[in-house]
Amino acid sequence: MGGSASTIAPGATIGILGGGQLGRMIAQAAARLGYRCHIYCPETDSPAAQVASRHTIGGLEDETRLREFAAAVDVVTYEFENIPAGPVEILAEIVPVRPNARALRVAQDRMEEKRFAATLGIATAPWLPVRSEAEAQAAIATIGRPAMLKTARLGYDGKGQVKIGAGEDATAAWRGLGGAPCVLEGFVDFAMEISVIVARGLDGAMLAYPAVENRHKNGILDVTIAPADLAPAIAAAARDAALRLTQALDIVGLLAVEMFVARDGGVLVNEMAPRPHNSGHWTLDACATSQFEQLVRAICGLKLGGVDVLCPAIMQNLIGAEVEHWRAAIEDPRAKLHLYGKTAARPGRKMGHVTRLLRP
Ligand SMILES: Nc1ncnc2c1ncn2[C@@H]1O[C@H](COP(=O)(O)OP(=O)(O)O)[C@@H](O)[C@H]1O
Ligand SMILES: [Mg+2]
Numbered sequence: 103m104g105g106s107a108s109t110i111a112p113g114a115t116i117g118i119l120g121g122g123q124l125g126r127m128i129a130q131a132a133a134r135l136g137y138r139c140h141i142y143c144p145e146t147d148s149p150a151a152q153v154a155s156r157h158t159i160g161g162l163e164d165e166t167r168l169r170e171f172a173a174a175v176d177v178v179t180y181e182f183e184n185i186p187a188g189p190v191e192i193l194a195e196i197v198p199v200r201p202n203a204r205a206l207r208v209a210q211d212r213m214e215e216k217r218f219a220a221t222l223g224i225a226t227a228p229w230l231p232v233r234s235e236a237e238a239q240a241a242i243a244t245i246g247r248p249a250m251l252k253t254a255r256l257g258y259d260g261k262g263q264v265k266i267g268a269g270e271d272a273t274a275a276w277r278g279l280g281g282a283p284c285v286l287e288g289f290v291d292f293a294m295e296i297s298v299i300v301a302r303g304l305d306g307a308m309l310a311y312p313a314v315e316n317r318h319k320n321g322i323l324d325v326t327i328a329p330a331d332l333a334p335a336i337a338a339a340a341r342d343a344a345l346r347l348t349q350a351l352d353i354v355g356l357l358a359v360e361m362f363v364a365r366d367g368g369v370l371v372n373e374m375a376p377r378p379h380n381s382g383h384w385t386l387d388a389c390a391t392s393q394f395e396q397l398v399r400a401i402c403g404l405k406l407g408g409v410d411v412l413c414p415a416i417m418q419n420l421i422g423a424e425v426e427h428w429r430a431a432i433e434d435p436r437a438k439l440h441l442y443g444k445t446a447a448r449p450g451r452k453m454g455h456v457t458r459l460l461r462p
């Protein structure tokens with residue numbers, strides 16, 4: 103279909119590591135632009151494979167399958183960041199992996215993430231590493247209570263973290279998390295939680311979606327309000343931090359940056375993910391280009407799409423048994439329903455979401 107030498111044109115095949123709802127929505131956006139998707143994941147029936155043209159069932163340790171997968175696709179992306187360096191290196195020998203391996207390495211470890219932000223002069227909550235009982239004691243003495251103890255790796259949806267309140271013992275909390283390497287963070291009495299998603303193309307062009315407000319329930323995202331109702335200076339600071347992190351990590355694709363807005367208006371980076379993000383699902387229905395299409399454009403070397411907000415919106419996750427709300431959503435003329443094709447509605451499982459368009 104023409105374009106520059108580095109363009110991966112429609113008709114090509116995008117490989118996606120991971121079979122969850124993010125992979126599903128990447129595949130749906132890719133299909134709309136005429137791409138095929140090939141999913142690589144261990145599950146036999148996955149949300150992503152249900153809507154993709156090819157599926158390899160394999161684990162990240164299966165070098166032979168990984169090589170076959172890489173040879174069958176034109177570019178590889180991923181829908182989760184906990185991918186070890188080994189498999190990424192194997193794939194990257196054969197096919198471009200976007201975003202790059204360094205972005206993965208930084209984003210999958212809370213210590214690396216916070217150190218990286220610090221190198222750019224970007225603020226985070228005060229924190230200290232906890233890798234021993236002695237460090238747990240020292241960290242709580244310095245950081246104070248309340249504090250959040252989080253495993254450095256593999257945490258998501260509030261898993262792998264515990265709040266340490268007045269009178270609570272940091273050593274016991276650390277043992278409770280299995281004695282894994284952790285970070286102890288000061289508890290932020292935030293005014294609002296927000297996130298900014300930045301897209302960066304192969305040519306280095308960047309576009310940021312507006313900051314959105316995120317409300318969590320039991321450590322899991324419940325509602326996203328797009329855009330967030332922020333003072334312009336705070337919105338600008340959040341955007342600036344997200345753009346600088348994206349540039350410094352040399353992202354080709356998306357970087358989602360979660361932040362706290364402190365009561366004094368300061369912006370603190372909490373964590374980041376080099377992939378589509380739950381807080382960007384509203385873009386499917388209320389923005390000129392969805393985060394998923396934007397990812398496809400970026401990794402295929404196409405020009406990024408516009409990020410104009412078409413309509414303010416509220417995204418509500420359907421977690422576990424809340425999936426039954428689909429019946430009400432279907433009846434609501436302003437609701438856009440997305441279900442992920444998961445059969446078992448286990449507690450805490452993301453089953454779908456509803457975006458409500460807030461027309462005046
Ligand atoms: N230092 C903190 N202060 C206050 N609240 C926090 C802090 N760290 C985490 N939280 C709360 O817990 C949620 C989940 O924590 P987060 O670090 O984003 O981990 P993950 O999303 O990977 O589970 C946050 O969105 C926030 O609501
Ligand atoms: Mg988070």
